[in-house]
Structure formats: C-alpha cells, structure tokens
Amino acid sequence: SSELTQDPAVSVALGQTVRITCQGDSLRSYYASWYQQKPGQAPVLVIYGKNNRPSGIPDRFSGSSSGNTASLTITGAQAEDEADYYCNSRDSSGNHLGVFGGGTKLTVL
C-alpha cells in the first residue's frame, strides 16, 4: 500500500483549472514532486520543491502544499495534459525510502 494517497481519476473541461492532490504524513516534512506519464512513455518531472518547474514545463503547471497535502494545479488545461500524474516523496519512516502515490488519471473533456 502507498503512504501517499491520490484520487484515482479527475476530469477537467478544456481550458479550465484542475487541482490534483496527494496526501500523506511524510508531506509534513518533505515537498512532493510531481510526474506526468503518458501511455507508453517514461514519467516526466513537472514540479519539484516548493513550486519549481524544470526547463520546458509550461507555466500552467504549479505546485503548492499545506499540512499533509500537496497539490498540483493545471491552470487552463490543454488536451495534451491528459495523462497519469504521480506524486513522490520520501516516506515517513525516517529511513530515506522513496514512495509514490497511486496516481491520478486526468481526463481533459
């Protein structure tokens, strides 16, 4: 079982804003990182740290955190944003183990 909990599926109308959340005790001590994965492809890092985007990631992607919950927000969702999104962090054991959320399937309507 995952120590990071995500909603299995979320949908958004084209051009609207959507928030994908990730909950876990370890998020009180660690920032979450977020990955986008399209079918048949490797995951791509889209957000890390407090709210940092790697080079090449559109600025419609943003991250935030409060308590034990991290959020990935897509402002003005595009058709190409339809994908699976995973959050990731260290776990809460203090043993520097990695953990992923179960993933959220984003559908752009």
Add this chain to the structure above:
Amino acid sequence: QVQLQQWGAGLLKPSETLSLTCAVYGGSFSGYYWSWIRQPPGKGLEWIGEINHSGSTNYNPSLKSRVTISVDTSKNQFSLKLSSVTAADTAVYYCARGRSITIFGVVSYYMDVWGKGTTVTVSS
C-alpha cells in the same frame, strides 16, 4: 544534457535473477541518488531502491530481501539485480536520477532524469 541508457534481459523464467544496467551520459555521477522504479502492467509506479556514488543504498522494504543495487563509478553505470523472480515481478523497469535539496528548511526529493524503461516479463 544528462541521458540514461538502460538495458537487460527482457524475458525471464520464474526463480531466475533479473539483471538490468543503466549508464549515465553527459553529467556528473556524484551527488545524486541513482534509482530504480518499476511499473506493473496497468498499475502505478513502485520505488525499488537507490544508490549514491559512494555505494550507500536504500531499498523498498517489500523487496529488500531480493534486491541488490550496485554502482560502477569507473563506467558511470549502476545496476539492479532482483532474485527469485515470479510473475508478480513482470513490469516496466525504469532507472532515474534522484536529487535531494533543502529549500527553506524543507527537503525536496525528486527524480529529474529517467531512462526509457525496459519491459521485463516473467513467464514459464
């Protein structure tokens, strides 16, 4: 631009040992966590473990008894071995570069470069 190239056997029989290698091109090998992640068909990502340039490892407790991750700094490569495989180990296996930085006193752990993945099937 750092790139990870991975390779290894794609078809195994039950009880055999999975062996994958990932080569790092275009960047430093030190200062990072060199990681393995897998994804069973139709399922989510699972963190397998990591190693740093000095050979210190962390493993997923659910796989720890069967996993060995090693590093060859002379070749800028790291490897995964998973023993006694079963059908449950059928998955796409990814290598990735992990980083850990502290921002305003909070640790950010993330994987910023990924290999393309290797499909491993375990079948008799």
